[in-house]
Amino acid sequence: MSLETSSLGPMTKSNVSTTVDTSTVDYVSKGQILQGLPLNQSSLTKVLRELTMNIDSEDSFFVADIGEVYSQFESWVTELPRVIPHFAVKSNPDPAIIKILASLGTGFDCASKAEIKLILDAGVSPDRIIYAHPCKPTSHLLYAKLNDVQLMTFDNENELHKISAKYPSAKIVLRIGTDDSNSLCRLSLKFGAPMSSTFSLLKTAKLLNLDVVGVSFHVGSGCNDDNAFTEAITNARTVFDQASQLGYNLSILDIGGGFPSPKQRDGVEFKTIASNINNMLDKLFPPSMNIKIISEPGRFFSSSPFSLAVNVTSKRAISNDSDSSLQAVPSTSSPSPSNSDDTSFMYYINDGVYGSFNCIMFDHQIVYPQVLVRNGSFELNNMDLQSTTHYNSSIWGPTCDSIDCVASSVSLPELFVGDWILFQNMGAYTGSAASKFNGFEPSQVYYYNSKKL
Numbered sequence: 001m002s003l004e005t006s007s008l009g010p011m012t013k014s015n016v017s018t019t020v021d022t023s024t025v026d027y028v029s030k031g032q033i034l035q036g037l038p039l040n041q042s043s044l045t046k047v048l049r050e051l052t053m054n055i056d057s058e059d060s061f062f063v064a065d066i067g068e069v070y071s072q073f074e075s076w077v078t079e080l081p082r083v084i085p086h087f088a089v090k091s092n093p094d095p096a097i098i099k100i101l102a103s104l105g106t107g108f109d110c111a112s113k114a115e116i117k118l119i120l121d122a123g124v125s126p127d128r129i130i131y132a133h134p135c136k137p138t139s140h141l142l143y144a145k146l147n148d149v150q151l152m153t154f155d156n157e158n159e160l161h162k163i164s165a166k167y168p169s170a171k172i173v174l175r176i177g178t179d180d181s182n183s184l185c186r187l188s189l190k191f192g193a194p195m196s197s198t199f200s201l202l203k204t205a206k207l208l209n210l211d212v213v214g215v216s217f218h219v220g221s222g223c224n225d226d227n228a229f230t231e232a233i234t235n236a237r238t239v240f241d242q243a244s245q246l247g248y249n250l251s252i253l254d255i256g257g258g259f260p261s262p263k264q265r266d267g268v269e270f271k272t273i274a275s276n277i278n279n280m281l282d283k284l285f286p287p288s289m290n291i292k293i294i295s296e297p298g299r300f301f302s303s304s305p306f307s308l309a310v311n312v313t314s315k316r317a318i319s320n321d322s323d324s325s326l327q328a329v330p331s332t333s334s335p336s337p338s339n340s341d342d343t344s345f346m347y348y349i350n351d352g353v354y355g356s357f358n359c360i361m362f363d364h365q366i367v368y369p370q371v372l373v374r375n376g377s378f379e380l381n382n383m384d385l386q387s388t389t390h391y392n393s394s395i396w397g398p399t400c401d402s403i404d405c406v407a408s409s410v411s412l413p414e415l416f417v418g419d420w421i422l423f424q425n426m427g428a429y430t431g432s433a434a435s436k437f438n439g440f441e442p443s444q445v446y447y448y449n450s451k452k453l
Helices: 044-053 066-079 095-103 113-121 138-146 157-166 195-207 228-245 270-284 358-362 383-387
Strands: 061-065 083-088 107-110 129-131 151-154 171-176 183-185 211-217 221-223 252-254 292-295 306-319 343-349 369-374 390-396 405-413 420-423 444-448
Touching: 044 061, 044 306, 044 369, 044 444, 061 066, 066 083, 066 095, 066 270, 083 095, 095 107, 095 113, 107 113, 113 129, 113 138, 138 157, 151 157, 157 195, 171 195, 171 228, 195 211, 195 228, 211 228, 228 252, 228 270, 343 405, 369 405
Parallel strands: 061 444, 083 107, 083 292, 107 129, 129 151, 151 171, 171 211, 211 252, 252 292, 343 390
Antiparallel strands: 061 306, 183 221, 306 343, 306 420, 369 420, 390 405
């Protein structure tokens, strides 16, 4: 399916491309660091070994598996065949992800002028974009109008009057609030019309002669409640019926985002959530209604393809049996038989909460460090490390702010300056919100492919 494809129906394995058109994807970052690797198929271990053992650089970096993006698309098509995903660009506006998903025929959820421009510049037609921000700056709304992005959300009367004045031909979707109390990020605290106001909003839209075409909701980012969609879909059907009373013939149901990362360590599995959604859709929005059902998954596609490698730039040892202040440990230190109860370590790395680990602050993520390179030896998945003495450790980012703590208490073997630590499942809400505070640049991305395409 080419980038120009704009007519999207329910996705099944029979009507989507079985091969990703990756001819437009730039696999290799500047400097051609991965030039010696087979780009048609590789592995995380091989790529990380090449980057950490053979490259003279201490800069932190991401590795992104484009094959994992395709695998996630296959999972989506299998579990939610009636639902057309519109990738939430905010989760990770990486150009490779965008190009791959565009080639597979997905739509895109954009929340700003810049995100709309990014998707249009990738060759995606405007009818594959939903401007999913209920409270839009006027200049952004006019940009959407200029570029024929018609589908957009609203949740309040003032937004209706704004759209009526600036873009009266827009196709608008009423976003309703949900119970998102079991989600990592509770978006309904900020957006979504309460059910008590939906009929009044629809009446106002009718008086303004606006084209209401559907209903949307969002159960919150990182939803851990397999029943969260049940009430939301039920409420959406109520709004469909209200709209019908006013003469509207709604044609779109947007079930939003909140779908979990496929490799999360706990919480509800995607298959369980998908099963509940399918049951509710078949009950309240059966295929005979000819409703176009879309969604706005972000972390589902962007989290698992990305792994982050960071370098240990400094280290302190703390003797727990004394009242002495923290003691700096020289970078030439070698392993010692210290009792893990007597000593703990503070490790300083070259990415932190002002950078890629902002997900800890803003997205409530828990990250899990893995030893990647230790004392010059590549140790990823080395089971022998489990028998090595472990110490209570903390991991700190590079900035001067003491809030820049990545992990306050983790068990690790003793590490040394120059070693590498790996964090997996780091693609969602990481690089997209990274800053340059204290002059530290965001981590670079290198691409590889684990899947035979």
